[in-house]
Amino acid sequence: MSRLLIHNGFFITMDEQMPSEFQGWMAIEGDKIVGLGQGQAPEEELTQASEVMDGKGLLFMPGLVNTHGHAAMSLLRGLADDLNLQDWLQNHMWPTEAKFTGDDVYWGSALSAAEMIKSGTTTFVDMYDHMHRVAEVVEQSGLRASLTRGVIGLCPEDVQKAKLEDAIQFAKDWHGAADGRISVMISPHAPYTCPPDYILKFVEAAHELDLPMHTHMSESIAEVEQNVRDYGYRPVEHLDRLGMFSRPTLVAHAVHLNDEEIALLAERKVAVSHNPVSNLKLASGVARVPDLLKAGVTVSLGTDGAASNNNLDLFQEISMAALLHKGVSGDPTVVPAAEALRMGTVHGARALGLEGVTGQLKTGLKADFIALAITKPHFVPHTDYVSHLVYAARGSDVAHVWVNGKQLLRDGQLLTLDEEKILAEAERCFQRLRG
Amino acid sequence: MSRLLIHNGFFITMDEQMPSEFQGWMAIEGDKIVGLGQGQAPEEELTQASEVMDGKGLLFMPGLVNTHGHAAMSLLRGLADDLNLQDWLQNHMWPTEAKFTGDDVYWGSALSAAEMIKSGTTTFVDMYDHMHRVAEVVEQSGLRASLTRGVIGLCPEDVQKAKLEDAIQFAKDWHGAADGRISVMISPHAPYTCPPDYILKFVEAAHELDLPMHTHMSESIAEVEQNVRDYGYRPVEHLDRLGMFSRPTLVAHAVHLNDEEIALLAERKVAVSHNPVSNLKLASGVARVPDLLKAGVTVSLGTDGAASNNNLDLFQEISMAALLHKGVSGDPTVVPAAEALRMGTVHGARALGLEGVTGQLKTGLKADFIALAITKPHFVPHTDYVSHLVYAARGSDVAHVWVNGKQLLRDGQLLTLDEEKILAEAERCFQRLRG
Structure with missing residues (x-):
């Protein structure tokens, strides 16, 4: 050897x-x-x-370990900026994404893989659709990834069923693949996009497959309020009651939390993917990272998709995590440099159940x-x-x-990817999507 | 030609x-x-x-136009982090800076010049001591700069006098030098480091020399409160009463402002150098940039010294200005991309009286x-x-x-500077200062 x-x-x-x-x-x-x-x-x-x-x-x-993203969305980098989350999602992202083919997902993900390798990320989380095409990119690029078919459940029952089956089949096909570089998580997209009974089915599947779960949670204040209106509970208690936290779980964003929610996340050992750049850009707010860390929650870092960042440079997230919480809290000693670096490495690995595998x-x-x-x-x-x-x-x-x-x-x-071809194909995909 | x-x-x-x-x-x-x-x-x-x-x-x-900094402080990059402003200044920066020789200022400024050129800054503001050594760096590097001898007045009268004379002599020697690439400003360091009667002398000198003024103002809440305690006014009114704003003036930081102060800055056409990264790192707070822009104040961008940033990449300030104010205000439409880019270019030129010279x-x-x-x-x-x-x-x-x-x-x-030599000499200077 x-x-x-x-x-x-x-x-x-x-x-x-x-x-x-x-x-x-x-x-x-x-x-x-x-x-x-x-x-x-x-x-x-x-x-x-x-x-x-x-x-x-x-x-x-x-x-570096990037614990939340949507790689294919790099095809939409710069398409719509300076808008609020719901406007951005409903009027710009979702309509364009609805046109995405497997080919778009492949080249968008390849574009992201190229950018991530060049900026030092070795493990990334991807939550999207057409996930076998993302898995191909992981296989070819040599990256390590935790992949998950993110399912939006606002659709008829037969479509819901097909999506859940797709998520389960993807897990069966790819968990442990690519010399063990690929692991899989189970993902209802968010409490506000999946009815409770549908989330229950994902929890059940995660138990059967013995896989961790990943979801968006409490990104905007509006979605927290809606959760209370629709279901009577804030998102943390809602997901806890649905049994999600009986599985190892990674929640993305977790911006709007009260003290009880922070305590419950710590108790249930739920890990957080903090996405400071995306949260600022979409004006979602500033997560209570110093309080989460103090409570003992594993806080890792994610870029989110390039459409709300607009790059995948995890060093920017590390720097932002160290800077932002000082300025906003008024305490220059919070999130010291070493802690921010842990968030981008060893905490990221822990958040994905990969401690002892990567991150150190x-x-x-x-x-x-x-x-x-x-x-x-x-x-x-x-x-x-x-x-x-x-x-x-x-x-x-x-x-x-x-x-x-x-x-x-x-x-x-790049040694494993053809950068010139990827840039050209990604541009071609975008022009067709826009066209 | x-x-x-x-x-x-x-x-x-x-x-x-x-x-x-x-x-x-x-x-x-x-x-x-x-x-x-x-x-x-x-x-x-x-x-x-x-x-x-x-x-x-x-x-x-x-x-790019970097409208506030202390180039020689790059020698102190990473020396003391994650501390509050007064602790950082009084226990780490000032004691080390007290040992700075002209040689240290030369090599520290050369290190900054190298970094600024490589990251796209073409015009920078520098407020420091031993300013003729900074001017030499500007002359040799080919950069454009607005230089100013920043004077701290907490000293005996004869030392005060000598410092003021130094600032005036520097202006006479260097304003318009290096094919017009160097311009000079007049700078009492800050209202909390210069007694009012001393500030008056700088205002007088600025009138005589027909030069603009530059100072630190309202960076931390503590210094605003001290100003009220010591002089009966908040810093904006204090400086206005001392006649500073009868000169074209650029104030750095301007983090803690009330509505009346914003209105007065707009009325007096005082320009602001917004230093978001430094303000976050020192936990000074978040300047009211959307309100300043709405009031018609010229808001430009500065890195501040590398010791509180810790780099001189103005693209990071541009990005931070566009991101931070969205997240903190909750309004994703504030400081749109084009505005942030103006802050780093044409607004910077205007803040220095260099509109029609550079920035476009x-x-x-x-x-x-x-x-x-x-x-x-x-x-x-x-x-x-x-x-x-x-x-x-x-x-x-x-x-x-x-x-x-x-x-x-x-x-x-780099075509005008010897990068390898600069890195070695800067390292040597730091080792001696630490020594």
Whole structure:
């Protein structure tokens, strides 16, 4: 088996057993990290290695984990901005998305995969339709993903039934596929788009398939109010009563929460995907992240779709998470840099049930890691690279990316995807959709 | 005189007489834009040109204007994060800055100049000490700058006197220097760091020298309250009573304003430098930008020093300005993309009295412009490049930069500064300061 040794590199492992940053080495065999240490690489590592890489001028860290998105929506980037959520969804996104074919989903997702790899994301969540086409992109790109057929249940019973079956079939076909890089979640789209009895069927399916659940929750104040009007409960209690939190669950957004809801999420070990850029852009509000963290909730980060972001650079979410909550709370000590970086890496892995698989550099974990070129003005002086990663870096600093021990990006060039073709095909798909 | 013709490019001019974006051409002779148009370049332009550049795959726009900063503070990037403003200033910044020599200011400013050019800023404001060393950096780098000796007046009278004389001498020596690329402003540092009678002397000097004024104002709530306690007025009325607004004035931050203050700033035509990232990071709060814009105040954008940002990428400020105020106000229509882009370009020029000089692509203006490489996933599809620049772009997309008709960056490489030497010298300065 080939064995890669990286030496003379700078490392941020996100493993609390290690110093927060150090000069050192890392060995990768097959799809795993098999050794990691400070200082000079041991002589036997050098002799054992089939490939040696000089890490000088590079900062190695875990690949980023993007815990909420709709990859195919990158086809709609910039189509409609500066509108409110319901107007944006109902008058712009949904009518255009209704025209999406499997081909559109494939090329839109490929466009997103290219952007995510180039900006350092190694694991992403995708909730959409035509999911087998997204799975193909994951298979080909080499990324790790947690995929889920997001089902909107505002439709006749026979259509509801077909959608649920589609979600279940997708799970059966793809969970564990692509050398284990693909895992699957079960997703009613949101409490406001799925009637309670329909949500119950997803909970049941998740139990039968032994899979986690994912949904949008409490993104806007209007949807919380509607939930109370329609069902008598706020969304957290509503979903809890429907049994969703008896499964491992990841909720996206969770912007509008009261104290009781935060306590219940913590008690039920529900993870949150915080999407600060999308929430700002759609004026949904500012999630109570410092309170969620204080309550012990696992808070991870997501870009949401590119149509409400409008990029997939998770470094922007990390930076935004660190900045926004300070300014809004008036407390400059909340969400310190190291916490924001955990949200983008190890908390993301935990939110997806992938702790111990990805999100850290650690012997025994899958070799999902990225290298940033740090010989640049915005990384000088060498005070604190954790701070620099959070407050100064951007996705474009990423030079190399590996997932499952396989290199996907070298010197900024994609190794598994044909970027030129993807850009052209994505443009072609958009022009047809608009046309 | 050499004449450059750029054709086949994509243009966003920020000139409201032109379409918001178009395919076209631009001609530059000496330091000026001498022609600009849509479609194919006219035959006579092609024959007249001494150099022709193919603009395919590039988006040309005005260089960005960063209206508040402390360039030398990039030496302190990442030194102290996640602290409140007064703690950060008094216990970390000021003690280290007290050790700054002219050499430190030179290399810190050069580090910032390198970062600013590489991320598309062509004009910047700098308020600091040892300003002739900053002016040297401007001279050598080819950037345009509005420089000002920022004076803290909490010192004995003879030191106050010497500092004021230094500020005046700097203005006399450097205003209009470097082929007119340098202009000078007069700056008492802030109402809370300069006694009223001392501020009066700066106002007097600004009148004598016929120069605009620049100061920090109402950055934190504590300083507003202190102003009321010490002087009986909130900062806007305080400065107005001291006659500052009888000069063209640019105030940095302006976070904590009441309705009367906003009305008075509009009436006095005081321009604001909005520094959203720094204000969030120091938990100073969120400026009332939608209200300022509604009142007709010129709102521009600044990074502040790299120690409270922690980079100098003005594209991040543009994006933050467009995102933040939507989320905080709950209104997704405020600060639309085009407005945020104006804040980073033409409003910045106006705030510095440089309207008609820079901030737009327009015949007769100085040739200060940048070109972004847009054949990248995050610029696809071609829906709306104004939206893409604001919500998807980052400074690293900038490939080429020109100021006063002279190219400063080519394919991401600095042409006027020695990047490798600057990074090494900045690191050396920091290690000595920390020492």
